Amino acid sequence: MEKLVVVGQGYVGLPLAVRAVRAGFDVVGVEVDELRVKRLNAGQSYVEDVGDDALAAAHGTGRYRASADYADADGFDVCVITVPTPLTDGVPDLTHIASAGRSLAPLLRPGATVVLESTTYPGTTEEYLRPILEEGSGLRAPGDFHLGYSPERIDPGNPRWRLENTPKVVSGVDEASLAKVRAFYESVVERVVPVSSPQVAELCKLLENTFRHVNIALVNELSVFARQLGIDVWEAIDAASTKPFGYMRFTPGPGVGGHCLPIDPSYLSWKVKRSLGHSFRFVELANDVNEHMPAHVVDRLVLGLNERRKPVNGSRVLLLGLSYKRNTGDCRESPALEVARLLRRLGARVYAADPHVDLAFVPEGVAIAEPTAREAAAADAVVILTDHDCFDFAMVRRESAFVLDTRNRCRGPNVEVL
Known part of the structure; x- marks a missing residue:
């Protein structure tokens, strides 16, 4: 039986951990918040997509436990990192990824697989996480261990699209890593979509959320001007939504919120500015409108x-x-x-x-x-x-x-x- 470690037991990590138990893995959910660990081990879920009954079923197998101690991750075959990646003063904050990497590195064994799911800028897996893992373990990827990136696609509260039936983009730093990452996710989700590199997978996630962010900004600004013009923007949106091709419905609101839309596009904008010296004008304009x-x-x-x-x-x-x-x-x-x-x-x-x-x-x-x-x-x-x-x-x-x-x-x- 393979041992899976999921670092972070939030709205991304906990559904993955519970699903992996059903797939037959022995799962340790590492969570630095000790209160959360106590609640999980008492059978109390704080994640809306995982009910207490699902958590109880996972506990009932004897193959799930939460822990605040990385020592309990020792001997893992697969580890998935699902920690937060916030913005601090407008700059990507990878503190949680670095902490997880440094804690996992001494536990890495030859042949083990590490997958990053946290949303971040292209290059993070190979240029940031890999050196941390290599330095702390003395191993190398590719070669000694497998490393990949798979963007999370959790939509909290969505009754139709859940972890298991949402296509999962997967990548690896080499063919062997991709094969390992792909095999893991094929055991827990219905469809995987392999891509050629972690950077492609990282950009994929940012593209998805930047697309939403920009289009929400478009209809938000349109709603302001439509009212000034005496036009019902909602009626116009309803009419446009009857077009069966070339249009996707977005609606105005009081702004954007959540874990992704206010943050993820800024990761892409920051990377473009830092690497290329250019402003990502669409993202900056969308930020301004939505904020x-x-x-x-x-x-x-x-x-x-x-x-x-x-x-x-x-x-x-x-x-x-x-x-x-x-x-x-x-x-x-x-x-x-x-x-x-x-x-x-x-x-x-x-x-x-x-x-x-x-x-x-x-x-x-x-x-x-x-x-x-x-x-x-x-x-x-x-x-x-x-x-x-x-x-x-x-x-x-x-x-x-x-x-x-x-x-x-x-x-x-x-x-x-x-």
């Missing part, structure tokens, strides 16, 4: 209240949704949080309803409310920021004095859409 959308939402709310002879200072504002996407609780990097902070600075009395959200991320001064008719009626304005399916939008339209809808879920004389 200003929370302020635009607040400006629209201020204007809407002003038209109703109400100052934002002292007004009661109910925000529906703090997380960055429908039916998930993750609000890290959520534009809704910035909307809440801006409104608080303007003196608004801010309430927020989101049954999915982790309360630890709620901004200071924001009160938690239930999405009830009473709360909607009590508010001077209701702002729809995340269109969770559990919200009763017909009730919101009926009971609210004024609704600013950034998701196009309500229409009526008391409703303004973004």
